[in-house]
Amino acid sequence: MKRLFRITNQNRYVSTSRSSKGACWPRPDYGPMEVQRSVMMNGIKVAAAKPLGSQIAACTIMYQAGSRYEIDDQLGASHFIRAASSATGCGYTFFAKMRYLQQNGGSITCSSDRQNISFTLRCPPTVFSELKNYLLDVASRCCYHPWEIKDRKTLIREDLVRIHPEQRVIDLVQKACWTGQLSNSVFCEEGRIDEMTDNSLNCFARTHFKSSHCTVGSVGVPFEETLKLAEKIEYKREMPEQRQEKQSCPRGGFELFDLGRDSDTWIALAVPGCGTCDVPCLFKHAIIAAACGTGNMQAGQHGTDRTPQPPLGLMAGDDIFTEYKTFNLSYCETGIFGIVAKTRAATARKAAVSAAEFLAHVGDLNFKQIDVGKQRLKVSLALHDEDCVKVSEGLALQLANNVQIDSAKNSMSVIDMLCPDEISCTAKMISSKCSQMAMAVVGDVDAVPHDAELGVK
Incomplete structure (x- = not known):
């Protein structure tokens, strides 16, 4: 045994050639390696990024429908849409969404500002094809039932209480800076909560959730899968009429x-x-x-x-x-x-x-x-x-x-x-x-x- 051990030591060598394991390491770089883009006939714009070996995928459906586009009885609609993003849609109930998403390691978030409102699905890439319909149900097929809107009003009031002072002061300074629609807050005012109805929310969604105002971005999702999702947002091939943008002036x-x-x-x-x-x-x-x-x-x-x-x-x-x-x-x-x-x-x-x-x-x-x-x-x-x-x-x-x-x-x-x-x-x-x-x-x-x-x- 000692002799064998000695022979083994004598036969060791060092190689300067490139290891096969080293060839599999991810390339040191920032961000996605490749981004594919497309524009559909109805105006929806699509972009899919191939990441550097990420094990988590994300897909966002974004509308140019922030609080600046709220008028009259729609003031506060974007806040209600954020709160109602987990509500029942045309295809799935609230319970079904939450249960199935959690079982598959996915989550859907809704965020908005004065310019945009976005719905994002985050999940493992292997289950995206199964969960994408839940994202579609949240972003483009939400029903805003009266009883669910009534339940969300309590949540809206709690949101107003929980606003961090720094977040509130940033929102207020934007209101102070502008006249016109940019002065609209991203939060629903207390006096507007009880006046919000399902008709107002559905009217806001029909007016601004259009294909000409919609973009879809994804990372870690194949480009073909992203296109299939975008095609299901709006089946019409015609481009909707462009809306008139109203300018705001500093005050x-x-x-x-x-x-x-x-x-x-x-x-x-x-x-x-x-x-x-x-x-x-x-x-x-x-x-x-x-x-x-x-x-x-x-x-x-x-x-x-x-x-x-x-x-x-x-x-x-x-x-x-x-x-x-x-x-x-x-x-x-x-x-x-x-x-x-x-x-x-x-x-x-x-x-x-x-x-x-x-x-x-x-x-x-x-x-x-x-x-x-x-x-x-x-x-x-x-x-x-x-x-x-x-x-x-x-x-x-x-x-x-x-x-x-x-x-x-x-x-x-x-x-x-x-x-x-x-x-x-x-x-x-x-x-x-x-x-x-x-x-x-x-x-x-x-x-x-x-x-x-x-x-x-």
């Missing part, structure tokens, strides 16, 4: 929501920004927001463990209860760019003035800060492509805006091509819009100065 208003005296206070200041129709300008706004600071450099178990991104995060100084961050929201033709601050009532006035001054001087960003903003944005885009739901919703959104970016890698190429001088000019343009600044406050409203008192107009 620089003031909105508030009182949480009581000495309560924590959230302050949002915003100016008109850029829409998704202008991709280079949209990236410039996103870089500027990232350069100012959109979050924390690190996350801890408590808020006091977090380090905010500079330079905006440095304004709080030693005050651990005050936080600042930038946000950039875009609709089809326009958007808003602003700053949200969270602080205590005792320091709310100082925080509001500091945020307004920073927004008025955002054009002073130097090239080094702009370069840091580019790197932060690249990291965010790379993290975004790790979530199949976000990728499928992103593809559907690209189709809706006639944009082809496909992956984070392509976005990074666009970011690298943007000249710092052009980004600096865009930042100065944002600063010049301070005369149109809108303001929203959630918390102790008496502790915050009115927008006219900020001294930046």
